[in-house]
Amino acid sequence: MxxxxxxxxxxxxxxxxxxxxxxxxxxxxxxxxxxxxxxxxxxxxxxxxxxxxxxxxxxxxxxxxxxxxxxxxxxxxxxxxxxxxxxxxxxxxxxxxxxxxxxxxxxxxxxxxxxxxxxxxxxxxxxxxxxIWDLDYHWQDQSWMSHRKEYMGLNRPFSVYEVHLGSWRQQLDSTNGSLDYRKLAPILADYMK
Structure with missing residues (x-):
């Protein structure tokens, strides 16, 4: 302060x-x-x-x-x-x-x-x-957004997986038992393969 x-x-x-x-x-x-x-x-x-x-x-x-x-x-x-x-x-x-x-x-x-x-x-x-936080983030994905219609749609297969991250995987050696997003991302990606 x-x-x-x-x-x-x-x-x-x-x-x-x-x-x-x-x-x-x-x-x-x-x-x-x-x-x-x-x-x-x-x-x-x-x-x-x-x-x-x-x-x-x-x-x-x-x-x-x-x-x-x-x-x-x-x-x-x-x-x-x-x-x-x-x-x-x-x-x-x-x-x-x-x-x-x-x-x-x-x-x-x-x-x-x-x-x-x-x-x-x-x-x-x-x-x-x-x-206090500001959500005015400027995304850098204009290229993907301009072509998204070509890749998204009901004429192609897609997969949806929902998970509650706070309860899906816990860290046993942590004092509060929860992992943050950065630690969970690679673990979840490996699990989903």
Missing amino acids: KKNKSYQMEYFTLFSKDDIYLYQEGTHYRLYEKLGAHLIKFKEKEGVYFAIWAPNAQSVAVIGDFNQWQSNSHLLKQIHFGSGIWEGFISEIEKGMRYKFHIKSRHRSYQVDKGDPFAFYWEKPPKTASI
Whole structure:
């Protein structure tokens, strides 16, 4: 974390009235573009827009590396009252910073620190924080994409194999028993031959 950053809180929404309607109806199919943590620019400031659905919350705060995990400094707001969606923008937060949502319930003063269900990146277990990440990756497969129709289709045989990587193969000498993608890839490729 860099010193001398202000990490100021501002409030606005990425949800239109149509978004709220579709969300409440259960037919909003692009929620990953709205909920979670998104690196954006707002009023000439770089930072992160946060949004989470917590309908029974009394308050929601973003905690993380940028505020020493303190739950009293970066409170989100319900801009669309009654939607259960809590939102806010924090300036100067950067890719790679860890965060969670600190949720205080309206019921029996229950409190919990939760990872972001819409996070694009997480710490490796047993740690549980979400990590700010940017998905603006520029793929280098234009050549394949331009010829894909020639190779894909129902007139050729194809094979589909699904596997839950977390439970398919475990590493016995690991403290948490799971392998990461880089370690699993060659093992799974050999298994599938």
